[in-house]
Amino acid sequence: MKGIEMYAKIQELKELGMSQNAVAAQLGINRATVRHYWNMRADEYSKYSCSIRRISILDQYKSIIAGWIMRFPCISSAQICDWLKENYPYDFKERTVSRFVKALREELPPGLQTQVDFGEMALPNADGTGSTKVRFAAFVLSHSRYKFVYFQSRPFHTVDLITAMNACFVYFGGMTEEYVFDQDSVVCAAENAGDIIYTHEFEAFRQRCGFRVHLCRAADPESKGKIENVVRYVKHGFLENRLYPFDDSTLNHCGVSWLERTANAKQHGTTHKVPAEMFREEREHLRPLPDTVESCSATVLRTVRKDNTIVYCSNRYSVPVGTYTTQKEVEIEAVDGILKIYTVFHEPICEHRISPERGKLIKNKNHDRDKTEASVRTLPLIPHIEKMLKKRMMLEMQYSQILKSDFDRTFDGFVCRDNTGAIITPEYVTRHFKDVVKKYKLRPLRFHDLRHSCASLLLANGVSMKAIQDWLGHSTFNVTANFYSHLDYQSRVSSAEVIANALGDEAETEENESTNEKTGS
Known part of the structure; x- marks a missing residue:
């Protein structure tokens, strides 16, 4: 049922006092169609039906209009109407052409x-x-x-x-x-x-x-x-x-599932x-990918500046000291919010968390000094930490079973990974440590300050400065002593008391000797 027959039937049932939903159900048509014709007068329907028939006149120009759309995807229906009037002898109406063009755009061929x-x-x-x-x-x-x-x-x-x-x-x-x-x-x-x-x-x-x-x-x-x-x-x-x-990677996993x-x-x-x-049909019409996706990756070259930084998105990012003297250009790659920096031979140099701000210097403090062999060290595993790591390992196994093939196996064997298996970078920990400080209402504190707290606690509990040097990975004993000797207040008080006592005894002896000489005894 369509056309004048459907319009007449809708009006007839309306006069019987039926609702729009009831009319739609009885005629087996969409409620929107009923609503469209519900208050339409007979003369209005006549004009509307004429405009519908006029669309069929545009069918003979379909291939021409489709060609314009394919050649100029941003062309408006008003311009198409004007071009039709310019080239063909007919009184084309913009609204009619607009409906025809809208329907035609829906018919773009697969793979285009x-x-x-x-x-x-x-x-x-x-x-x-x-x-x-x-x-x-x-x-x-x-x-x-x-x-x-x-x-x-x-x-x-x-x-x-x-x-x-x-x-x-x-x-x-x-x-x-x-x-x-x-x-x-x-x-x-x-x-x-x-x-x-x-x-x-x-x-x-x-x-x-x-x-x-x-x-x-x-x-x-x-x-x-x-x-x-x-x-x-x-x-x-x-x-x-x-x-x-x-x-971001967890959100993207959830997005793909959705x-x-x-x-x-x-x-x-x-x-x-x-x-x-x-x-499934359109896939057959897609152009094949390049030989490898990596061949079209988002990798570009950047010039290393004299201050051992590179510029990316209006920010400066540091590279290790001496990079400028050894190589004038580096390769960069942005992946999941991380800026990875390589040599031109794609050997890793360093990486940074990409900053959303502009005009900033994003600097790794380790880039100001060369690492020594002492910075690579083996330390005993504290039972409390061992228990936490085992619990985390069990949780990671559960996530790998849930995500299955979506779980990232690239970093298997690494300790610090997120729920999808991706590596957790030091920048991620530093950035979110601020949230922990705010949550527990602590005084302003950097993640690096925990290293100083550890040294202070060790020193206060009688651990030697040499042992603290091994824990912290300082290159020499002097570095540790210069940083933390001011914290050993109790030991300095004890030392002062020993010196005071020694000087006190010596002063008392000298005073007695002087008195004896004066009395001649």
Whole structure:
């Protein structure tokens, strides 16, 4: 049932006093359809039906309009209407063309286009201390509506986008011919008389992968409405009411699980098809990945400055002293919020937690001095710590059984790992130690200060300075003595008393001798 017959039946049942829900149930149609015709007068229906028939006139221009859309993905329906009027003798209506173009955009061929956009949302921290702003890059295949999302807790830069795109390539198992973005600074460095100038890293990445890029206006529903819907869906369907787990990799694991069980498994509201099922067909049309994903990784070169630092995203990051004299360039790679620095031969140098701020110096204090053999040491395992480590090992085994293949086995054998198996960096511990201090209302304290506390406790309990030197890994005894001799107050008091007593006895003896001489005795 459709057309005038459906309209007449709806009006007839309405006159009988039936509700919209009851009419929809009796006619076996959607309630939205009933609502659309509910208050429509007969003359209004006549005009509406004429506009519907006018759409069929556009069918003869379908291939032409589709060609324009493929060549110019950001073209508006108003411009398409104007071009039709310019080239063909018919009174095309903008609203009619807009509906036709909207339907045509939904019919993009498989493997042609991926739309990309960014979003952010503040999540409360899992331990109740404040919140963390989570940023994400969302991807959607225009044909099948198959989705992918990449999360991180810092602003996106070009290198981060490349990392996210590599992860997307792997998740989809291939690439589409073109990618649609906003004119975002992550992708676009500048615009020169209409010509887009891409950032250096992104342009090099695009050339290696061989895909096309189309940049469109922000919040443009005609050219990238699909991805804007996905961004809203991620915010309100996944992130809303969720706690931040203090770890981007854990959030990404949860995100992939959500994609597989919900976002890609539910029937799409527009296509009325399941994205995962449509993707099985579209996968065959995707372009193959490069020989290795690493060949298109987010790795770039940086010049080492005279002060032994490199510049990344408007911040300076330190490298070990002497790096400037041995190599003028280093290779950098941003992975999961960590900036990894290598030699040009990809030998590891150091790594830093990437700062979300700008104009900062991120410095590792160890880069100011050379490490000695004393810094590498073996110490006895305290029973209390041994018990904690065994408990942690059992918990890690449970997580590996839950996550199965998603559990990271790269660092098997390491002690400090998170719940997904990824390594916990020293910067992570230092950064979150502030939260512990705040939680227990302690005075301002650095994580490194615990090292001084340990030395003070050892000294106060009678441990020799030489033994403390071994625990701390100082190169010489003098270093330990200079740092901690001022803490041994009790021993200094005792020493002073011994000296005072000795001097007191000697002074008393001299006084007695002097008295005897005067009396002649």
